[in-house]
Amino acid sequence: MAGQPGAANPSPAIELQGISKAFGPVQANKDINLVVPKGTIHGIIGENGAGKSTLMSILYGFYRPDSGEILIGGQPIAITDSQTAIRAGIGMVFQHFKLVQNFTVLENIILGAEDGGLLRPSLSRARGELKRLANEYELQVDPDALIEDLSVGHQQRVEILKALYRQADILILDEPTGVLTPAEADHLFRILRGLRDEGKTIILITHKLREIMEITDNVSVMRRGEMVASVKTSDTSPAQLAELMVGRKVLLRVEKAPARPGAPVLEVRGLRMVDASGVERLRGIDLDIRAGEVLGIAGVAGNGQTQLLEILGGYPETGAKLEGQIKLKGQPLALAGSDARARRQAGIGHIPEDRQVEGLIMDFAAWENVAFGYHDAPEFQNGMLMNQSAIRADAAAKMQRFDVRPPNPELAAKNFSGGNQQKIVVAREVERNPDLLLIGQPTRGVDIGAIEFIHKRLIELRDAGKAVLLVSVELDEILALSDRIAVMFDGRIMGERLPHEATTADLGCLMAGVDPATTAPEDAIPPAAAHVGTLPGHTG
């Protein structure tokens, strides 16, 4: 193991000694040692399933370690539950927020703080304190807004405020930028730097090496349950970190030959959608994708991309009104009354943006999820019955090929790490060889080794003459995979570019609703677009 950064510091903020934790046969953490000096930002990276979330859950009192010791500020402490962690000054911002959706911001912030006997605030004192924290840390949010009405970026602010309200000195953030726009990610980083500069200690779990290089002081690498290195960020490089994580060299770019587009596979004309509350989400979309090409749709989340994928995939939002035409290989597809099953049978595969809600049934075993939507395929039938052993064998083979870890088809989907859940969905859809693959945020929460793998599979599908519609908020990913790029803004396609002629500034303008081709140069770059050039990504 490389030298522990700051090991000479007499009382680091956090010290973990020999932490181990098993879940049945899976050794999620194995004899982990970690030292995090006070007042630093410490990155933790590692492949999906490496054990990062387990380690942080131990620190936050969700799991008890099987063995090992935790020291906070030099003092040994038994963190038996999250109230103990909170009292020890630890705050956690989860990947999937833990806020009560139909409570207000203020209610969420004080919720739980009083049970711990930490603070017994009157509502007006709490409101005053919240205002002070929000101003001090640039975390403005309306205290009376309901959580369900806030954007994900603002919900995350509430999570951070909640930790600060409980006087956290140590803040753990698990994949905080996965759901943020580039501008929101920049803002978050400014806040984290500010917190560090006033002496708080921050642990950041991320798969994005660019973020590690940009914001952390030290970085620790986990592989298969073990801590394999802890280094000063300025002494390392993305390529070295990638190799430490995966145990081999990783291509940090996509290799592909020029596309050879064939006949049109998908033709969309004048697609409009008004949602159940009367908001027009799609305002007349026209697009074409040919066999053998990837059309990338760039855009800030929330500009209609989700609705487009859902409509094409056959499950528009309940109560939505639709208009327009969709043709698949020249055949019109019904807009009304369509369903996901019919679309699959017609040759459309779909990897939805939110794997936990739409891609998987979390309580079902992996083998059931690998067959999900395809269980009536002839090879899975045994007369009138489902051939469960064929489905299990098929799932095991696909999980093996996609390197899902652990490769255990009997494990419930919820017990796989986030990235491995995504691999299960990708394996299911890609291996069906659809004529058209719809794919939303394919690599959200996925480690670099798996990104390399998923990108390769998508290009192979393209090279086998299939059409791919890729929606991603990661501009790096759009630029690396697409043969053509369309930018969506406010329910419309703002413009189309070829990847070699697209610049991030140009795409950023389109993403902010300005077409530089039709706008005077001095007006061309709106402030929101200026952040796009610093989009956090994986390549160094």
Ligand SMILES: Nc1ncnc2c1ncn2[C@@H]1O[C@H](COP(=O)(O)OP(=O)(O)OP(=O)(O)O)[C@@H](O)[C@H]1O
């Ligand atoms: N409650 C559980 N029951 C069974 N196995 C579990 C449980 N929680 C985690 N695991 C397993 O422990 C291992 C470590 O998982 P963990 O979630 O800590 O990984 P991670 O590094 O955070 O991954 P990711 O980057 O995908 O979020 C994985 O093999 C996972 O399947």
